[in-house]
Amino acid sequence: MATVAFAIEIPLGWLTLRWFPQTFPDQATLDTNVGWMLSQSLYTVPALMLGGYIAAWLAPRRGLAHAVAMAIVQDLLTVVVIFEPPHPVPPWYWALALVMTPPAIIYGGYLRSRPKAAEQPVTAPDRGGM
Numbered sequence: 001m002a003t004v005a006f007a008i009e010i011p012l013g014w015l016t017l018r019w020f021p022q023t024f025p026d027q028a029t030l031d032t033n034v035g036w037m038l039s040q041s042l043y044t045v046p047a048l049m050l051g052g053y054i055a056a057w058l059a060p061r062r063g064l065a066h067a068v069a070m071a072i073v074q075d076l077l078t079v080v081v082i083f084e085p086p087h088p089v090p091p092w093y094w095a096l097a098l099v100m101t102p103p104a105i106i107y108g109g110y111l112r113s114r115p116k117a118a119e120q121p122v123t124a125p126d127r128g129g130m
Helices: 002-019 027-031 034-039 041-058 063-082 091-113
Strands: none
Touching: 002 027, 002 041, 034 041, 041 063, 041 091, 063 091
């Protein structure tokens, strides 16, 4: 999950600094830009979903439970980072991360662990009490 996000963020940040040097003269300016921070969700949320999906795939019997556990651990790690300043991001960003991370991870786990159509029991159609 983190590997995917960083594999996108690092080159994207580098390209942004090269393409828009007047707007972003240095890394600190980029890191504190609200548009940049919000744009990170475009690849971070799918990466979180992928992490939840992989957690569920690795534990086929209790996949969703493992995705939930992963979401809890990720939020706990975020809280640890919050209390280890300095940070270039404002408090609202941390709040957004704490709120958005668990649903994305759990949804990824749900996508992997949900019952498939072929696995669901076939029932007879309702004949209206006949």
